[in-house]
Amino acid sequence: MSETPSITERALQIWHAGVKAVDSEALVRNAIQVTDNELTICGHSIPIHDQKKLLVVGAGKAGSGMAAGVEAAVKGSLLEKQLLGWVNVPADCVRPLERIHLHAARPASLNEPTAKGVFGSKQILQQISSLSPDDICLVLISGGGSALLPAPLPPVTLEDKQAVTRLLMSSGASIQELNCVRKQISEVKGGRLAEAATCGTLIALVISDVVGDPLEFIASGPTVADTSTPDEAAEILKRLVKDPQQVPATVWEVLENNRKPSSELKKSYQTRVINQIIGSNATALAAAKQTALELGYEIYSMGSENEGIAAEIGVELAEVCLEFYAGRGPIMRPACVLSGGEPIVDLSSTQNPGKGGRNQEVVLAAMQRLWNEEISNVCILSGGTDGEDGPTDAAGGILDTTILQQAYTLQLDPDAFLKEHNSYPCLAACNGLLKTGATQTNVMDLRVALVQ
Template sequence: MSDVESLRRDALAIWQAGVDAVRSEQLVVDAVRCDGRTLSVCGETFDLSEVGRIAVVGAGKAGAGMAAAVEEALGPDVLDAKVTGWVNVPADCVRELRTIRLHAGRPAGVNEPTAEGVAGTEEILRIVGSLGEEDLCLVLISGGGSALLPAPKPPVTLADKQEITRQLMHAGATIQELNAVRKRLSQVKGGGLARACRAGRMIALIISDVIGDPLDFIASGPTYPDGTTDAEALAILQKYLGSDIPARVLELLESREEACEESFPHDRVVNRIIGNNASAVNAAAAEATGRGYEVISLGSGNAGEANAEGRQLWERCRSLREDRAGHSGPVCVLSGGEPVVQLARTDKPRKGGRNQQLVLAGLVAAAEDGLRDVVLLSGGTDGEDGPTDAAGAYVDAVVLEAARRQGLDAESYLAINDAYTFFEHAGGLIKSGPTHTNVMDLRVGLVGRE
């Protein structure tokens, strides 16, 4: 095996170790224990003889794995006697479970609210609204939950929300800004699900896909009180869309008085983070160390713009390659987070995602010096990078040579956000399929021995 192949193999294995550490099934199994008589959820114990119904609801890219793990933990007897459930997931994550219904809330690779998502959310609201004081509600929340839990506030329509989401994403709005707007236009986000629930106890198990794990922003905070206002949401819309705000949205945010909403049921609701990007970065670091790399971790709080992040990852690796002072062996640079992509105006066909864009930007920056002894990799832990079937991409000397041999102009592909097409020709796409988890992105930069 050549040095290039060895580095590439290590980079992919390190990334995979990070993903495996936040597999939704294992995270839930670690949090939920049941022996048929008592149920423990994140350390909170319930005598099942005193619990009426157990409702399991939720939404997100990790929803299928989380729901399956809940069923495994509870066991068939408890499931058949007490459990009802409904979880909205992407269409490619739907499978048959014993009791909990997995509902296709949106197509695969299209992170926007749909009519199917609305129908699923209405069923979730019906279930939680039917519960009583003796019942328990488990909520499974993970990345992608915002688009999978649409329930527009009148007079706003689903079409309005779809257009707003699409425009904000294309304009480069951050996930925090997107969620602030979504909450003010939704009946379920910003604590709406908790307020609609009539169970005596609600416990939300959360896999975080947001930097810093803020409970009010993950999936737009369906089980956490809303701290945003209509005025703040309107300011975000004006920042990115100017005067192109749908009339019904403008009417809702401008004319509605900031009245006090129904009191949030703080005494009945518990939110628990069971997995996040830091868990993935730490596991990747352990794998890299085990493979003989010195690890430099940049942590999980890396946002920024994809092109700039890609250039910075290359520059850090180039510096380590050229200046070996203090580094006697191979080095692994790790970082987690979620950058944004500024979409260029073009009438040409294009396809890509933020991870592919980031890596292609790194390749463009590295083209003059070459990628000798360096691999750059970036992938979404959910296995889904933009509207594509790739989790992300990697580049090394082989990919760069393949691009040159085929006459591919990397800068041209980068300029119109067509990274997928570039890597489809040159090689380097990471196709893991759905991972049933989501804790943002994981980046790996490897610098081999001299």
């Protein structure tokens, strides 16, 4: 007779079901249908013939799986021999494919633009600008694409762009604020990749990692007309960076020289540009809910658009669990609380921030809130669906009664670790890290809390 799964095993099962639902290869494969005469992508049909080239380019943490999905979808068709491509991905996502080259544009767990990323972006620009009007371009976009598709607008250098990215991230910039600045100093972001294309039809398949799924913010919208302005980017930098002189002079120069908002993709000829979202946090949340229902839980969903401060999200999750544990919640036990979105960690609150990520900080804050509570049969799990949480090898963290007891035994002080944003060593010491490796998808974070 098999043993009954523990509460933590059930939480993991629910979380993994959510991640599986946004498997990048399956999402792309299901979006593409090919017949002898026609290519259909998300309902958009394009006639095909022997001479038509299908170029696949893109960038993102889900790029490897997405590219594999394209190859699987066209295998055995007329288009298979016409397929070629280049996609920038993290180093740990590189694998051999038959027709599409996967380029290691940055090391694993380093979410910053690199020289290899710039090289890959230039290759993509060269290929996309060498197409004929009869050709088709398929752009694969997913979370992490901003850092994986760097093409600084001269005279901005890679080092300048890295410095600005670090400044904004350490100042608690939202993804929207970060992308606004990135777009204004890039040759590809803010629709400029689509502007460079010389094909007749360009279709972007997008896996969203941004709250609300706004196309222009996902990977900084390389195929979407930019609605932000250089003035807005300058305002963000002035507001978030305490010392404006820390911002490279070249960045201020580009923002000053390009104070002309772009309301549409400027092309000298007609190219049909189609952007299609094929997966999002809501997709993962729905699958997690279905699995939780099958396991016998009542569901309390906090939705897929939760932002704010990571530590506050953790406290809120713990408070909800305490309410359900006491029988005061809107649903009865056994209860499953689901939450999606992407909070931030404001590192400016300490001069020497430690090691961790937003999901680990969520769990550490929940640990602090539950530290003196008499509670059992509760599990709180928070994980990045991409398998990465900050500059660490963990996807996030887990808290259950055993982990909490281990923290007690080791006399860990969650408050002290929280003040230094040092969640990783604390959770590592009490076996509270969630490690999955790269999942090759990315739809922000998924949180699962169970109360038996």
